[in-house]
Amino acid sequence: MKTENQRAWFFVLPVLLLVAFNALVPIMTVVNYSVQETFGNNVFFWQGLDWFENILRSDRFHAALGRQFLFTFLILIIEVPLGIIVALSMPKKGFWVPVCLVTMALPMLIPWNVVGSMWNIFTLPNIGLLGYFMNDVLGVNYDMTQQPISAWITIVVMDVWHWTSLVVLLSYAGLVSIPDAYYQAAKIDGASPWKVFRYIQLPKMKTVLTIAVLLRFMDSFNIYTEPFVLTGGGPGNSTTLLSIDLVKIALGQFDLGPAAAMSLIYFAITLLVSWLFYTLMTKDDAQ
């Protein structure tokens, strides 16, 4: 019989302490801020739950939340299938494997703010390579600094460029772990490529895809730097995602109370959606 040993918990203790300091203490402070009003100087006045009520009823918050959900939806619906397709078409062995892997990993090594600046210069209508090509060679009217549609296309394409690699690498790791015997059995049965994908490759990739979807959801839902550097939330408010709006309220207007209430609502949404994803995707495993 296996002996139960709880000693492993002690190895988790350092991480627990670290998380306590970099996550728990700030979030407790945010909770304290969210029910009070401050004008700085460490002086606070009780406000109750008024900030929550204001935020939940403000059109500005609803609009930013809508934009945020649209952005995350677009990111997931593009990046996950695209990542799987790229992973499926990558070679399984030979000289090209490391070449493909390194090429795939390159965008992820670039810091967020650099990605934003790169794409900003790349897409500027007159001096950027893409902007110039679209406007002056193809004759397509494209200006991400003026047109909301162009700005949206640009931030979505930028994120796809930056993060599809993550889905690719995770899916590829799942794919190469499938033994050849599975494919041989499928060949004997005369399974079509679709059936091989549906009944062999997809189930085997499920665990890594769960992680990929969760990571992409959380990252894209909390995205700040790239669209901030690229469009600054503009033109107008068209690309002001939730985090950009939050920073505007907290640091631009110095409304710490409403900003704290907004970030707690933000946190609750992230927590619920992540939990739902995780629960639904691991539900069958438990049976």
Added chain:
Amino acid sequence: MGIFWRIFGSLLASTSSASAQGWGNVTKKEVDEGFSWTAPLWPSFWMAWTPATFLLFCGIFGAIAVIGVLEVVKYRDGIERRGILGLTTTLGDRLFISLLGTAYIFLAWLGIFGQPLWWPLAISIAWGVFCFRKV
């Protein structure tokens, strides 16, 4: 410059006469009126604690601690079960679901009806009981 000092001087004179008459004691320091749930708990500390929010976190951490002790001591075996939502949950999972649900019940009520919050409190307690018995 002269006009500025004249205006400034008259403002100063009017404020001093107003406060002499007992108008607007905004500059007066508030008198300590004993314990209040909503007053700053440690005024010089940057985390801006109040007794109310402190109690909230004591409640959450207390609940986690009680659940942890129960999981280790009382329900050592057969702790997981499948509830009516088709989820396999432990005590801790049920606590998480009830707390998250409670947050949403309160937020929804605040957004739709506003304060006071007695009804969502009742709904939340019912939701918590439901989570621990059925989910």
